[in-house]
Every structure is written in C-alpha cells, then in structure tokens.
Amino acid sequence: MTTRILIVGGGLAGTIVANGLCRQLGRELAKGAVNITMLGADERHLYQPGLLYIPFGRMREAELFREQRKVLSHHVYFHVDPATAIDVDGRTVTTASGKEYGYDYLVLATGSRITPEEVPGMAEGAHWFYDLAGARRLREALGVFTGGRIVVNVNVPHKCPVAPIEVTFMLHDFLKERGLWDKTELTYTYPIGRLHGLEPVANWAQPEMDRLGIKYETFFNAESVDPNARTVTSMEGSTLPYDLLITIPPHKGAQVIENSGLGKGGWVATDKKTLHRVGSNNVFVVGDTTDIPISKAGSTAHFEADTLVDNLVSLIQEGCMAREYDGKVFCFIEAGLNRGTYVWFNYQVPPNPVPPSRMVHWFKLAYNRMYWLSARGLM
Amino acid sequence: MAERKEVDARGMACPGPLIALISALKTVEVGDEVEVLSTDRGSNKDIATWLNKAGHQLVESEQLADHIRFLVRKLR
Incomplete structure (x- = not known):
C-alpha cells in the first residue's frame, strides 16, 4: 500500500x-x-527575498529564478497545474486542468499574494517591490528620480515584515550615493503606534531613522491613494503628499483556500505547534498559509518545513509525531546598502537586533546565493 | 440596522489584535460594531490609543476570565 503525500x-x-x-x-x-x-x-521557482535588491540594481533578475523541476528531487511528481478546489472531507484536490488527486497526507503551502487593489488608487498611484513587475517599475522610477518626497507606506497584513525597514534604509544609502539625499524628504509610515510590529525592532529602528534624518508617522493605515493629486490618505485622517510612493500592499492568502472554505482571507487555522490544520489530523499547513500569529517570512516557512518533514517521516516510519514547531524565525535586516543586522526569536524568546555590521550584510548576500541549497533541503 | 462583526484574536501576540481590529473595520459600514476578543494585555493600551487617533468609539471593554472583550463602533 502506497502512502500518498500531496503538496x-x-x-x-x-x-x-x-x-x-x-x-x-x-x-x-x-x-x-x-x-x-x-x-x-509556475515552471520557475522565485527567490522572493531577492526582489528587495532589484530596484537598487544589486541583484540580476536571472539570479532570482531556477527551474522548479531542477530544484526538486527527481522523486517528486511535479505538475504545473494549480489547485482550484480542496476537499478535506473527501480527501481530494481538484486542479485547473480538471484532474483530481487523492491523498493520505496533505500539505497546504499555497502562500500569500499582494492585493493593492484593496486600497482605492494604490494600484495606479503606488510602486512596490513584492513582485517582479513591481520591482522593475520601482527600479525605473528610482532611475529617473531627481529629488522630492518619497513615502514608504506599510500596510497589513504583509509578509517579510522587516523588508519595509530594509528598503527604507537602503533608499537612504542609494539616494546619498547619487547625491540626492539633500534634495529628498523620506517618510516611513507604519500601521500601529511604533515603527515595527516587533517591539525590539521598532526600538532599534527609531533612533536609526532619527540619526539618518528619515521621517516617520505611526498609526497610518492607507485608506486611499490619489494618483492625480499624488497623495496618500490614512484611515486615521492624515494625508501625505508624495512624488514617489513605495507601498507594501496588504496581502491575502491563496484564493483556493478561501474558495474551498478552509480559511477567511486565504489563511488556514493552524495549530501553532503541530502545524495541523485545526480539525484535521492528516492535513498540515506551512509558510504564509498558516494563521499562526508570527511573522510571515521565508525563514518561518523554512523552520516550519523542517519540523513538518521530521513529523511526516516519523508518522510514516514510526507511527507518531516527532517534535513541535517552537516558533523559530531568523531574519536578516539590511540597515543600508553596506550594513546589516539580524533578529532571531521564537514563541518564548523575543528578538534582539545586534548592532549593524558589514559582516552581517555580507552574510546576507552570501545567503542570497545559498538559498538554493535550502530549497533543495541541503541546508 | 447596524451590524456586529466578531474578531476572535485570542492567542495573538501584540500587535495582532489591533491589526485584526483595523482589518475588520475596513470591511464594515459606518455605524457598525466590531467585537474583538484578545488575550494580549497590551491590547488595552494599543486599541484605546488607536481608536482615539482614528476617531472610532470604544463602546465598552470588559476583562473576562481569560481574555479581554472590546466592542468598537465605526464612526467615520
């Protein structure tokens, strides 16, 4: 009898x-x-964290992609045929081509997507770097920027929670290198009452922004963008004029999750330790798809995946779960174009950013290439 | 007639309950209410401060056995 694992x-x-x-x-x-x-x-696998570097010309587009078939072990039956319906009671998944797949264990790793269309005017008036088309447009916009008001506007929920801070510090260095910093007013906005959801990161970022002359506004949740007037207005009643608006758009999970009744917004209710879908003992959830209240980040997905691999292997070989996910997350944080720091934390231990250094920045650059070893399960 | 939406943010760490409230208020009409359940003690300060800034009404807040219940009315 064959045990079928469907991812x-x-x-x-x-x-x-x-x-x-x-x-x-x-x-x-x-x-x-x-x-x-x-x-x-998709036939191609995208290294999403690399998109941050595209607008600044610090990574080539070709470096972000590998053929998914070559990244995967030859043992995996890989089909470019996205799921359109997931029936956890009937233990079947239907795909865009109309095929139906049964399973003994199901892994939901459907990820998240940006939804700028949720904020009126945002898609027309803003730039972003969370997909390749957006990163290219932002690169073009920065290429012709000669000074003025830049607003970095963060919306929730969003993945890669340190990326907004990284792009802000990188912008500072980029503009300074080009001799444009003195002609620029850079403002960072954040939805809650501090500069980052993780309080220690906010406590680190605020004096850094003060030191560099980066302005900020908290409790700013974008309600609308006026592309003609070039303004962004918040739910809290504040309006900021801009010459270049760089937004981190709100995110949603995959439509198939919502359509299948597995979770509002595309987020699946997930046990934060076992990674079971709540209510299922043969359905697991990893990465952005979970509703676990921790960062939606690549490293979160990586550490969850490591735990899930051990548990699935143990279930198949020994009939029991092996271990629990402890909430581990590790994020590099670029503090400019030449300096970086990092945070790691879990359910018990809060993050504590170390002073930025060139060495950590170089290590992040190295990881940008070592990622492909992680994806192959080698690191 | 005003409607009420419930947001169960129990188990979410700070600032999860506040973000859940902000997201919920985006989806309801002026005059509607959102009920938020939170186990995060920081929500008392977070939610009250944001409501004051954003101009919505905290109708009531209640400390229950293992969580806090907030009832919020959208005013604008």
Whole structure:
C-alpha cells in the first residue's frame, strides 16, 4: 500500500518539505511505499527575498529564478497545474486542468499574494517591490528620480515584515550615493503606534531613522491613494503628499483556500505547534498559509518545513509525531546598502537586533546565493 | 440596522489584535460594531490609543476570565 503525500504549492515551504521528505524517505520511495506529488503554479521557482535588491540594481533578475523541476528531487511528481478546489472531507484536490488527486497526507503551502487593489488608487498611484513587475517599475522610477518626497507606506497584513525597514534604509544609502539625499524628504509610515510590529525592532529602528534624518508617522493605515493629486490618505485622517510612493500592499492568502472554505482571507487555522490544520489530523499547513500569529517570512516557512518533514517521516516510519514547531524565525535586516543586522526569536524568546555590521550584510548576500541549497533541503 | 462583526484574536501576540481590529473595520459600514476578543494585555493600551487617533468609539471593554472583550463602533 502506497502512502500518498500531496503538496499544494511550489514555493519555498512546499519545496523544502518535498525535498526534505525525499532525503529522509529514500528507501520508502524506492520501494514505492511512498509517493510525493506537488501541484505548483509556475515552471520557475522565485527567490522572493531577492526582489528587495532589484530596484537598487544589486541583484540580476536571472539570479532570482531556477527551474522548479531542477530544484526538486527527481522523486517528486511535479505538475504545473494549480489547485482550484480542496476537499478535506473527501480527501481530494481538484486542479485547473480538471484532474483530481487523492491523498493520505496533505500539505497546504499555497502562500500569500499582494492585493493593492484593496486600497482605492494604490494600484495606479503606488510602486512596490513584492513582485517582479513591481520591482522593475520601482527600479525605473528610482532611475529617473531627481529629488522630492518619497513615502514608504506599510500596510497589513504583509509578509517579510522587516523588508519595509530594509528598503527604507537602503533608499537612504542609494539616494546619498547619487547625491540626492539633500534634495529628498523620506517618510516611513507604519500601521500601529511604533515603527515595527516587533517591539525590539521598532526600538532599534527609531533612533536609526532619527540619526539618518528619515521621517516617520505611526498609526497610518492607507485608506486611499490619489494618483492625480499624488497623495496618500490614512484611515486615521492624515494625508501625505508624495512624488514617489513605495507601498507594501496588504496581502491575502491563496484564493483556493478561501474558495474551498478552509480559511477567511486565504489563511488556514493552524495549530501553532503541530502545524495541523485545526480539525484535521492528516492535513498540515506551512509558510504564509498558516494563521499562526508570527511573522510571515521565508525563514518561518523554512523552520516550519523542517519540523513538518521530521513529523511526516516519523508518522510514516514510526507511527507518531516527532517534535513541535517552537516558533523559530531568523531574519536578516539590511540597515543600508553596506550594513546589516539580524533578529532571531521564537514563541518564548523575543528578538534582539545586534548592532549593524558589514559582516552581517555580507552574510546576507552570501545567503542570497545559498538559498538554493535550502530549497533543495541541503541546508 | 447596524451590524456586529466578531474578531476572535485570542492567542495573538501584540500587535495582532489591533491589526485584526483595523482589518475588520475596513470591511464594515459606518455605524457598525466590531467585537474583538484578545488575550494580549497590551491590547488595552494599543486599541484605546488607536481608536482615539482614528476617531472610532470604544463602546465598552470588559476583562473576562481569560481574555479581554472590546466592542468598537465605526464612526467615520
């Protein structure tokens, strides 16, 4: 009897799970006792954190992509055929091509997406770097920027929670290198009463922004953008004029999750330790798809995936779960174009940013290339 | 007639309950109410400060056995 593992989603989380399983289940896969199938939406695998560097010309587009088929172990049956309906009671997933896949274990790794259309005027009036098209447009806009008012506007929920701070500090250095800093007013806005959701990160960022002359406004939740007047107005009643608006748009989970009744907004109710979908003992959730109240970040997905791999392997080989996810997250934070810091934390230990250094920045640059080892389950 | 939406933010760490409230208020009409349940003690300060800034009404807040209940009315 073959145990069928079906992974929905071919991003970072799903890929690490697939490759991690293959590394530990070689004997079962060879015997045909286990079958691993992945349903993805794209032939190419995108290294999403690299998008941050595109507007500044610090990474080439080709560096962000690999063929997903080559990233995955040859044991994985990979189909570019995204799921359109997930029936956890009937244990089946239907795809865009009309095929139906059964499973014994289901891994939901459908990720998240930006939804600038949720804020009137944002799609027309703002730039962003959370997808390749947006990063290219921002690169063009920065290329012709000669000074003026830049607003970095953060909305919730969003993934990669330190990226807004990183892009702000990188902008400072970029404009300074170009001799434009003295002609620029840079304002960072954040939805809650401090500069970051993680209080220690906010406490680190505020004096850094003060020192560099970066302005900020808290309790700013974008309600509308007026592309003609070039203003962004908040739910709190504040209006900021801009020459260049860089937004971190609000995010949603995958439509298929919502359409299948698995979670409002595309977020699936998930046990924060076992990563089970709440109410299912054979459905697991990893990466941005969960509703766990921690950062939606690549490293979160990575550490969750590591835990899930151990648990699935243990369930198949030993009939029991192996361990719990402890909430571990590790994020590099670029503090400019040449300095970086990092935070790590879990459910018990709060983050504590270290003083920025060139060495941490270089390590982040190195990780940008080592990522492909992570995706293959080697690191 | 005003409607009431419930947001169960129990288990969320700061600032999760506030962000959940902000997201919920975006989806309701002026005059509607949002009820937020939170286990985060910081919500008392976070939510009250934001409501004051954003111009919405804290109708009531109540400390229950294992969580806090906030009732908020959208005013603008």
